[in-house]
Amino acid sequence: MSDVLKNRRILLIIGGGIAAYKSLELIRRLRDQGASVRCVLTQAGAEFVTPLSLGTLSGDKVYTDLFDLTDTATIGHIELSRDADLLVVVPATADLLAKMSAGLAGDLATTLLIATDKPVLVAPAMNVRMWTHRATQRNVEQLMADGIHFVGPNDGDMACGEFGPGRMAEPAEILAAIDAHFSENEFSGNPPLKGRRILVTSGPTHEPIDPVRYLANRSSGKQGHAIATALARMGADVTLISGPTNLSAPAGVNLKRVETAREMLAACEAALPADVAICAAAVADWRVDIDATQKIKKEAGAATPSLTLVENPDILATIS
Numbered sequence: 293m294s295d296v297l298k299n300r301r302i303l304l305i306i307g308g309g310i311a312a313y314k315s316l317e318l319i320r321r322l323r324d325q326g327a328s329v330r331c332v333l334t335q336a337g338a339e340f341v342t343p344l345s346l347g348t349l350s351g352d353k354v355y356t357d358l359f360d361l362t363d364t365a366t367i368g369h370i371e372l373s374r375d376a377d378l379l380v381v382v383p384a385t386a387d388l389l390a391k392m393s394a395g396l397a398g399d400l401a402t403t404l405l406i407a408t409d410k411p412v413l414v415a416p417a418m419n420v421r422m423w424t425h426r427a428t429q430r431n432v433e434q435l436m437a438d439g440i441h442f443v444g445p446n447d448g449d450m451a452c453g454e455f456g457p458g459r460m461a462e463p464a465e466i467l468a469a470i471d472a473h474f475s476e477n478e479f480s481g482n483p484p485l486k487g488r489r490i491l492v493t494s495g496p497t498h499e500p501i502d503p504v505r506y507l508a509n510r511s512s513g514k515q516g517h518a519i520a521t522a523l524a525r526m527g528a529d530v531t532l533i534s535g536p537t538n539l540s541a542p543a544g545v546n547l548k549r550v551e552t553a554r555e556m557l558a559a560c561e562a563a564l565p566a567d568v569a570i571c572a573a574a575v576a577d578w579r580v581d582i583d584a585t586q587k588i589k590k591e592a593g594a595a596t597p598s599l600t601l602v603e604n605p606d607i608l609a610t611i612s
Contacts, residue, residue: 296474298326303376303410305401306346308336311383311417311460315341318382318463319349322470330376331355334401336385358400373408378473381405383417383460386428392440393431413441413469417460424457443469447538457538468518475525483527490528491566492520493573493607495535497553501599502584509574513537516572520545531563535573553579553604560611571608579604 302322306315319329329350333343343354355372373379381388381401388401392414397403405412414435422428423445436442444461461469494516499507517539520532524544531546533556541547548563550556553575560569578601 295326296471297322300327300378300474301376302327302329302470303332303373303379303404304329304350305332305379305381305404306334306337306341307381307383307385307388307401307417308334308339309383309385309417309460310340312337312340314460314463315382316345316349318380318466319346321463321467323350325467325471327470328352330372332372332401332404334388334399336387355400358403370407373404374410376408376410378470379405379408379410379412380466380470381412381414382466384414385416386418386422386425389414389416389428389431389435393434393438411439411441411473413443413466413473415443415461415466416445416458418445418458420454420456420458422458441469441473465514472521472525475522483525485523486527488528488568489566490523490530491533491560491563491569491611492516492523492530493533493556493560493569493571493575494520495537495539496574497535497556497576497604498551499553499576499579499604500584501580501582502586502588504587507576507578507580508536509576511535511537511574513539513573516570517542519570519572531566533559533563533573535575553607557605557607557610560607564611569608569611573607575604575607577604578602 304315304319306312322329330352331346331350331354333346333354333356343356347354391402392405395406397406443466445457446459446461447457448459449455495513496508496511501507513534520530521542524530524542531548533548533550535556536551548559550559556573556575581600581602
């Protein structure tokens, strides 16, 4: 991280979800970067974290009540919402997103969100069915159109035992999104990489064995996508060549999706010339030497088919 967060004022709104505990780590990381953090704890959020823990880590008062007359006289919800440089909602539950989309203001958190004139970043977290529900997706589309910034959600294990999209972004990812927000504004007048063409590779490659199986590794692509995002925000003309991932296209980046190492090499060669190439992809070293058009079956009593591995091209060596 850069020192772009030094002296930045973050208003952190903690929603009511099991992921609320991650807000504690986020506060610590923000303060380590020199930011000041003021917390607003929703009634539902207080079921998961306490004002004492938030106040201890943030070093500031924790706000919970819209009708606290003392605070209304000295700060007020309007001033509280506008004193910050950025509002961050962690976790942004389906309920909070719906209220934000509808412009409701029934408690301190939603009142602050509708009263602010500052940018808002939300980190959604909810059950996979709730995230994929048409109402939630409709609310997300509306909030994006309203200029709300999103980080996540990721695919992963849920507290309820399900797996899929809806898991809140990790504190490090949220911190990176906050840092990127301020970096973008910092470089808006004179972006240091303006005019530079940069090629970035990201994610794994999938090398087919047959239409069902493939060789791969566990790369998520997060590093390469984060690098591409940061470069674009510094003004570079970025082409991102990505293997199969669950990540969306970074803003301001020309994304080309591929599957195999040979496809990634071809896409990289097509994107040349470039001033810089950053090869962050985890390319499979090997592929099989057959092109099976149907699943290779194991027949009873038959010998297991032998597969010969051949080496994949070295993309970095080829394009450098």
